[in-house]
Amino acid sequence: MCGIFGCVGSSDCVGEVFNGLSFLEYRGYDSSGIAALSSDSIHLVKKKGRVAALRSALFSSSLSGSPSIGHTRWATHGAPDDSNAHPFLSDDSSFALVHNGVIENYLELKKFLSSYGFSFSSETDSEVIVNLIQYFYNGDTLLALSETVKRLKGSFALAVISSYDKDKIFFAKKDNPLVLGLNNGVGYVCSDYPGLSSRVDKCVALDDGTLGFISPYDIALFDFSLSPLQPVFTHVIKDDNLSIGHYEHFMRKEIDEIPEAVSRALNSYYMSFPASVFDGINRIVFIGCGTALHAGLVAKRLLRELSPSLDCYAESSGEFVFSDFPVNGTLFVPVSQSGETADTLSAVKKIKSSGGKILAVCNVPSSSIVRESDNVILTSAGTEIAVASTKAYNCQLAVLTAFCLDAAKYFSSDENIPFIDSALCELLAIPSKLKVVISCENLVSLLAEKYSSAQSVFYLGRGLDFCVACEGSLKLKEISYVHSEAYPAGELKHGTLALIENGVLVIAVITQRLLLDKMITCLAEVKSRGAKIIAVSPFSDDKLSALSDHIVAIPAVCDILTPIVSVVPTQLFAYFSALYRGCDIDKPRNLAKSVTVE
Ligand code: F6R
Secondary structure, three states, X not given: XXXXXXXXXXXXXXXXXXXXXXXXXXXXXXXXXXXXXXXOEEEEEEEEOOHHHHHXXXXXXXXXXXXXEEXXXXXXXXXXXXXXXXXXXXXXXXXXEEEEOOEOOHHHHHXXXXXXXXXXXOOOOOHHXXXXXXXXXOOOHHHHHHHHHHOOOEOEEEEEEEOOEEEEEEEEEEOOOOEEEEEOOEEEXXXXXXXXXXXXXXXXXXXXXXXXXXXXXXXXXXXXXXXXXOOOOEEOOOOXXXXXXXXXXXXXXXXXXXXXXXXXXXXXXXXXXXXXXXXXXXXXXEEEOHHHHHHHHHHHHXXXXXXXXXXXXXXXXXXXXXXXXXXXXXXXXXXXXXXXOHHHHHHHHHHHHOOOEEEEEEOOOOOHHHHHXXXXXXXXXXXXXXXXXXXXXXXXXXXHHHHHHHHHHHHOOHHHXXXXXXXXXXXXXXXXXXXXXXXXXHHHHHHHHHOOOOXXXXXXXXXXXXXXXXXXHHHHHHHHOOEEEEEEHHHHHHOHXXXXXXXXXXXXXXXOHHHHHHHXXXXXXXXXXOOEEEEEEXXXXXXXXXXXXXXXXXXXXXXXXXXXXXXXXXXXXXXXXXXXXXXXXXXXXXXXXOOOOO
């Protein structure tokens, strides 16, 4: 979703802002722009499309200066075109602003400003903010900003430059992330932590209800009523692995990183897991969106098998806010790669305000969800740049599996302990199985090419395999734009079987020995209606071989660990399908890496 990058130093900052925006491309966007202060006036360049279009426009302009702010926009109010792209200038051109979030009362503010003669050049909610700053300006930009934000309803992360203030970027934050950093006479403002991690050693992740300004050597922080606050710096965990290397796409690179990432995730779990979270608990609720929800579904199923005395649920964050789980005796486990997903963050805030106990599973340190939660397991997957989540998902599964086994140990009777201990040992060896499963890439690539014109793909599984089917199906839709659905295999005959006809592709995940015969029955049903079947399975079984058109063999692991491994061929299948269909794999249409609006 929208990205902000700003920079203030002693020399021209436009190049640095452009590089910052190029990094933020992974968040998903449809236009971009940069404003800079030079010789007492603000100039800007903005363009529809990728930052490559902005680069060409910057070349033909002479935009330079400091401070400078830039933005990548993911359209909400108004079409993705040049006029709706950020930054926006105030009516008198003395202020420029970039905004992430949604202003709910913008129409009434627009009406108010219009009655004072302000004119608007865009359809956005954001443009009212910069004009409101101009309206309130009376020689003090900070005061004008404070008066402005008090009148905004909705969510915002703002960066503002002013022709009256030569070496300052002003900022304000409510319900949308904003991070600050200083390095050697340069001040930075960025909408996410990864965007700053290569530039600064320490950063300040802003809390809601704060505003202020950053200059080359200093940060001044206030609440919305301008009472001073002390900035809290946290050390940045460096990720040296941010370049694409020899890969064509980050997604493919990130799949190769899965074994190492999972081993880091397990280390991080064992270094920091607070076993006391289970005290007084009889219910666990996993919460997340998309891929993170699928990780929660796996965990729910594992716990139901391993600790039947616990009450377990997995809820979509967007639905969770309408549900009413009792707080007493419940541990809430929000799962999020970015730590900024608005629906999950709202759920966390709701739980927090009712006094609930939270253990977050998150990949980004200092993210909003991490800061709002009592306890955290960091998945330590490293920065994930492709919009489609892969390595972060495998890491979520690894730490959630360790968590479920620990819960089972805490809640189960003694006779289960040997089984749990042996599964824990096998979990530590899972990175080596992951290295093996990635080597199915050549076969998966051939299959993806063969079926690259499929109109529709059905993913089937039972039990844990159904959760993997859901994730495989989501990944395919997301990056290759092929219609796809996941079904618990037994459900198919209750309606969806009507869609199975000659040549329809079915991908079946079959890893649970006890469910093999039932899966074979389902495969026979689709086969007899003309489906083509790809089975992802560790089993060599005559009936399975006879029914399947292709088998992607995966290494055998104990049943409860299979999701971490069996999802990999489905990730690769989505990747190669998108490749053969000529899709923009790392930046799929309409999607954003971090979904910061509800
Ligand atoms: C799919 C994908 C999304 C995210 C979802 C939640 O590949 O990446 O479905 O999983 O938007 O994001 P996080 O995990 O950042 O909360």
